[in-house]
Amino acid sequence: MASPGEHASFLPPVLTFLAAAVVGVPVFRWLGQSAVLGYLVAGVLIGPSGLSLIAEPGTAASVAEIGVVLLLFIVGLELHLSQLVSMRRDIFGLGAAQLVLCSLVLGGAGVLAGQPMGAAAVVGIALALSATAVALQLLEERGDLGSPYGSRAFAVLLFQDLSVVGILALMPLAASAGHGTGGPWLGEAAASTGRVLAAIAAAVLVGRYGLNPFFRLLAASGAREVMTAAALLVVLGTAMLMEKVGLSMAMGAFLAGILLAESNFRHQLEADIEPFRGMLLGLFFMSVGMSIDGSLVKAVWPLLFGATFAAILVKVALVAGLFRLFGSDTVSALRGAAVLAPAGEFAFVLLPQAADLGLTGPTATRFAVALAALTMLIGPIMAKGLDRLVDARLSREAHEAAAESPAELAEGAADARVLVIGFGRFGQILTQVLLAEGVPVTVIDKDVAQLRAATRFGFRIYYGDGTRLDVLRAAGIGKAELVCICVDDRDAALKIVDIVHEEFVSVRTFVRAYDRLHAVELMNRDVDYQIRETSESALAFGRAALEGLGLSAEAAAARAEDVRKRDIARLVLQQAGALPDGATWLGGSDSAEVRPEPLTEPVRPARALNAQTRDLLGQDRTEAAERLLAKPVPRPADNGEAEAGVEDDAELEAEGTARDV
Structure with missing residues (x-):
């Protein structure tokens, strides 16, 4: 029988990870940085290059990969096949162009640095790939995953995941060509492709005809924990199947999410998976931080950091140019390029395999792995800095445009009676009423496309984040009679209300409420007027x-x-x-x-019209019917x-x- 000490042996590393996350992430969020950076730095501190609190970082990395798997599953749940079809130009056009162009440029830099052609090609491809987990986390924190540039960035990531299969298949060919041998590579590649197609077909058939009845049966049992176990079984099972045939686990999980996107149980699955996804994704970022070779960094830090910054800047420039070519505006192109700048998770798969095949030497492999990890560490910081530079430039351009306006227009703009924060679908209709009455209006928004639309209304326009006090002051809130808060982010709306009530007590607050709960929160803050965004239109x-x-x-x-x-x-x-x-x-x-x-x-009483609906409603339906039948x-x-x-x-x-x- 195992001793109590053996049973508790897993607790120290678990507690170490939890403590690092609890301390590191809030500190970096307080500094205005991404949670990703907090996890990465925490991993560096507890890993071999820091305090050496984790004895086996490799074990943590293998477990942490499940976080990326669950992330891609949840992303797949939010998509539909029709959406993927509509994204085909960005997936196979922009995605292919990004991978090819970045691989050629970064690989060419490796050749110029004295690396053999094969080694430079592998390193160039590894660095050209982007960090799916980092990019999606940054887009999620910004709330831009559904924006045009966020959709294009996701299309690039999706193509990269698809291309990894081919890259892994081509590496043995490159190794055999380098040694002057042929071998049965073509037959092996054909067999590998056949296995991949068969596995995808099996997953599609099971997902199409088996998963809904399976979850219906489990839902009828009423055991919530069994539904959670089934969700994990489907995700991890599909991921493992795809890994066995040569695809990535993340790609398998994404496929599972796509198959379940039309399911009646989609929202339940997302709620069950979300807690595991968040914790394991944080563990993944910490494992990346632990993978940085501290001794190598100390030995060649000028060269390593110089290469890191150069790789990030090259990727940003190339990807931003491609985004512009595919229709994005300059600001969106820069932001999309910034989130794609860090090297991807697959760099930690491709580079060790290249070393095993003899394509790269031990020193080059260690250097490339450290370079990839550092891009993931420094990339989010540079993305944040780029955001601030872009915001500052647009704000300065707005001020210059206002200064260059005719004097009479400037004087009229200074007397704007209403400040409208948010010029989306709600704010646009509101301002139509104000415009019809001839009320002077100032509009604040951080969406460039919306601001361009606002120029046709003749309003005073200010680019910036309406949750910042300095932006509100610069836009002239102190001279406004009332502020109309029309943003679609409930937390941002509450923050603006708090700032206005604290700093500008004479300004009345009219607020768009997201839903009923948000309306109650606004009423508790004593706003002058609030309305739920759908209530009047629904009536x-x-x-x-x-x-x-x-x-x-x-x-x-x-x-x-x-x-x-x-x-x-x-x-x-x-x-x-x-x-x-x-x-x-x-x-x-x-x-x-x-x-x-x-x-x-x-x-x-309510009536369920088919067996599936009866399974979903369960006992709640019966109780509701009995309650209603008992009343006149x-x-x-x-x-x-x-x-x-x-x-x-x-x-x-x-x-x-x-x-x-």
């Missing part, structure tokens, strides 16, 4: 639907008004904590959510009763109108 839609069903315009308007009054009353009660039946807060005060409940009692069925009210319902709620509605209308 108008419902009113039109009633008219389409034959109701008169007056009757339909009365129904919609009744619902509006009831909804306002419930919102005020939810803010005060006195909730109506069923409108329950879920979770704690910091992570609450609102369960949707009908404002009018349903006239009949109300008669639909006529117009007079609708108005009476409004009067019954008059007292609550009065306060609700002041806060929400």
